[in-house]
Amino acid sequence: MEQAEFERVRQKFEHEVRTRLAGAAIDTVELLRYGDAPTIEPGELLGKIFLAVPEGADPADRVVRREAFSAFNRAHREALSGLRQALGVTSFGGGMHDVEFPETTPASDRGPVVHMKMNAGRSPALGLGGDQPVTAVMARLGPQDLETLDTLIQVGVASNRADAVRWVLARIRERPAYAQLRARAMEIEDLKSQF
Numbered sequence: 001m002e003q004a005e006f007e008r009v010r011q012k013f014e015h016e017v018r019t020r021l022a023g024a025a026i027d028t029v030e031l032l033r034y035g036d037a038p039t040i041e042p043g044e045l046l047g048k049i050f051l052a053v054p055e056g057a058d059p060a061d062r063v064v065r066r067e068a069f070s071a072f073n074r075a076h077r078e079a080l081s082g083l084r085q086a087l088g089v090t091s092f093g094g095g096m097h098d099v100e101f102p103e104t105t106p107a108s109d110r111g112p113v114v115h116m117k118m119n120a121g122r123s124p125a126l127g128l129g130g131d132q133p134v135t136a137v138m139a140r141l142g143p144q145d146l147e148t149l150d151t152l153i154q155v156g157v158a159s160n161r162a163d164a165v166r167w168v169l170a171r172i173r174e175r176p177a178y179a180q181l182r183a184r185a186m187e188i189e190d191l192k193s194q195f
């Protein structure tokens with residue numbers, strides 16, 4: 001994903017969060033991509049919603065953090081569910097066990113954080129795909145095949161491994177030989193139906 005496209009997506013993510021969670025005690029909103037953190041794989045985005053703690057409270061205090069996180073979840077359970085659905089969130093977490101602080105930011109500057117992982121190519125609310133029906137297919141790939149897919153992601157041909165596979169299949173369908181194979185397959189199916 002190009003920097004300009006990522007910035008557009010980041011702004012849409014923040015807008016969705018702040019609109020759907022209007023009135024929530026949110027300090028900052030961040031969106032990270034592959035390369036920003038070791039837990040983010042190619043084709044993934046990681047959204048972080050840092051929650052504010054009551055004024056004068058110490059954000060590093062575990063009790064304060066737990067209370068702030070619990071109050072946020074209780075007050076915004078329905079809005080969070082709608083946000084996760086709109087963004088196509090693939091994993092959701094937060095609270096005490098998922099809280100992390102960037103090394104450059106002291107713990108006292110941030111409250112608890114909500115994490116949302118998303119597929120970079122399939123988030124309708126962010127304007128990323130999501131308009132075509134898809135069928136999940138599991139494939140076991142060797143290191144060379146994974147390297148090929150990851151190369152397509154790194155050069156911007158695809159946003160994730162699934163998109164890279166779809167891109168490759170689309171290139172196969174463009175070849176004249178595929179049209180001939182498809183015609184033969186239909187002839188064979190026609191012959192089978194005659195038995």
